[in-house]
Amino acid sequence: MQFANRRISADLSRRGFVTGLAASMLSLVLPGLSNAQTTQPPAPPAKPVLFTNFRLFDGKSSTLRDGLYMVVEGDSISQLGRGQPASSDGKTLIDCNGKVMMPGMIDMHWHALLAAVPVQVILQSDIAFVHLAASAEAERTLLRGFTTIRDAGGPSFALKQAIDSGMISGPRIYPSGAMITTTGGHGDFRALSEMPRTSSQVTQMERDGGFAIADTEDEIRLRVREQFIQGATQIKLVGSGGVSTPRSPLDMLTFTEKQLRAAVETAADWGTYVLSHAYTPEAVQRSVTAGVQCIEHGHLMDDKTAALMAKNGTWLSTQPFVNEDDVGPLAPQSREKFLEVIAGTDRAFKLARKHGIKVAFGTDLIFSQTVAAGQGRMLTHMKRWYSGAEALTMATGTNGQLLALSGHRNPYPRKLGVLEEGAYADLLLVDGNPLENLDLIANPEQNLRIVMKDGKFYKNTLKA
Template identity: 85%
Template sequence: MLSLVLPGVGHAQTTQPPPAPAKPVLFTNFRLFDGKSSTLRDGLFMVVEGNTISQIGQGQPASSEGKTVVDCGGKVIMPGLIDMHWHSLLAALPIQVILQADIAFVHLAASAEAERTLLRGFTTIRDAGGPSFALKQAIDSGMISGPRIYPSGAMITTTGGHGDFRSLAELPRTANQVSQAERDGANAIADTADEVRMRVREQFIQGATQIKMVGGGGVSTPRSPLDMLTFTEEQMRAAVETAADWGTYVLAHAYTPESVQRSVAAGVQCVEHGHLMDDKTAALLAKHGTWLSTQPFLSEEDVGPLAGPSREKFLEVTAGTDNTYKLARKHGLKVAFGTDLIFSQTLATRQGTMLAHLKRWYSAAEALNMATGANGQLLAMSGHRNPYPRKLGVLEEGAYADLLLIDGNPLDNLDLIANPEQNLRIVMKDGKFYKNTLNA
């Protein structure tokens, strides 16, 4: 396949997506982390047929005839990683390019980044806002390589809320006026409950698996302070009810106690970020069983170049990270792992590094369970809109064959995940080998 160079974004996809193996694959001589346990299991074999794990057994298989045998050399097999807060079209390009370039260029850059995301070991992502429907279709059809995508479609916000990147020249908004970002599917602005219902339904007819609502201000939107509130409780509830009518759920962008509490009161089932929440808010999340999908931001190394108000807001968010995870542990919250790495191809390579940050609050096994089995449980909440009905994030019979072979024991050294090029020997997604260096 011809490898093209896109200015500022590196190479396009480097190889054709692999074909499905001609025969069932038999894995032997490995240690298993299944995405649910706190320890490794030894003395097993595993058979992959098509895109599914058909058998996990103890000891030696009765026969290897008719199968492709992969001797793992005592290395660790684990589920493919899941990033619950990824922006497929925002990860590889600076924000200035995204706001000014032809949307076709943005999609080409996203295609290139999709392959790199998969080779980092992230076999599934939940897209937390952006027009990723075509990218998902191209991946699912085998046209290009990339992770499974659970698309949210356009993030739905209010006038002046996070995600409203319109220039002042585009104001005042009129009834028939739609910004370029809205036409491209990056965001959708709604200022009444009826507009919310319409915007939610627009995402579903394009293939959204869940809905992203903006409950407050954000870091990257320069004119939305973190402490602002967007939708009223009634308006947010309109989104929750409409999503329920479609058999799925709403995730809400919210940092502050007020925005998180309003989201929970409206029935939102997953809160994104929450870095500024207090003890009362964490207790409310626990009472309602609401998921907290947050990101372990530690320093400016975990963000692209920022200046002015955006940098100040990110430093405020980072200052709250430690307290957020401590409150989550104190109240036994259901916590999902995501990275929210945007606007930099270099920064995107830190997905594994972000996962390794979790060792400040969790054991390696707890962190890996969060990024595999627990995240898989949250993905399954998309219910009737779930495009991938088998289990994800776990290695068990009947689950999708999304798996990694790691050179080393990640339960002893979580930092192995941060260097995927060296430490990932196999990346399999949907039963296909996207990377296999065992014989190299």
């Protein structure tokens, strides 16, 4: 026992040294990027919290409700009633001064480890270095009002564990694990010197969980199961080419329909679903036909494709990319592809409205802390196609419905994205009416007076 204790202590000491060294490197390589969380995660309130004098957007209704009170006990909402509570004894009373209370927002396409770090740094750094940067960005994500994210590819399992255990501050994470692609597909970031691939050759990025290559049905089932072993709540497949991978054109197809179906069947065996990265009509149609329940992106789809998605009840998780400010620096070939995506954004949203497709809101902001800071600004782009109430409902209650598709793999059994009795106490207090002025969400530092997640105050500028 003493020998084991000495070995563990020595190992922790070495890890502490490596962590400190990585943090110092981070400040040198990325000047201006905060390399640590600013505060300790908050403790749960000592007493139940009673909120009064607020206007409620509950994540479902298109209008605000007045004359309510809310009691938060533990991690959830225990009471939501009209009028005045019978008693405030034994509770912390917070007068919201007529401000608008709404659910914490949900980003359905976020990459927790990729959001704030340049791709060159990610490709050249130890994975521990990337996790340090992700920790700092997790706190910023939460303080922007996004209390939950669905991670659409990347090794975010340790980050999720650290957040859930109260070690650091950050949003709830629904992890997909490594995005599963084919040789040469989007996400295959291998150098040419790492080819040809053999069964015994696995690159460091694959070992770190950044992506997983599968070229047969059996390999796909294996890679899917590997993500579930680590704690994935759903699976991310790559059905077409992508913007950020230099050698994968947008129009390329990756998996066959049978291969896609192998992943869908394996995910169903685990009680959850598959999301597929797909831009073109051919890629989207192949994924939908194979039983994929959520399409990511879909910017280049046509009318026939939209009709098929609506008929099958397939979700569209897309991003309102409208200009080059919505992305970080790109290589020339990637920039050309991104301009093609921007050109298709308007048509994709109009087709979704025309056919009544279930649409989820996500941002997919990667490789730049400056761009990641515009997470709320991306929601304001939705004004081109939706009212403020519709956009906020999409980013809260509607996204919560999509998260629930993870079924047996759902790590958070209470409702998310809504404010009602029994739901998680994830809420924001907004200085102004975001249903009428969606731009308030773009400036969270000024306009979010309270950020609560799990019944804990991560930001509170009001006096109890």
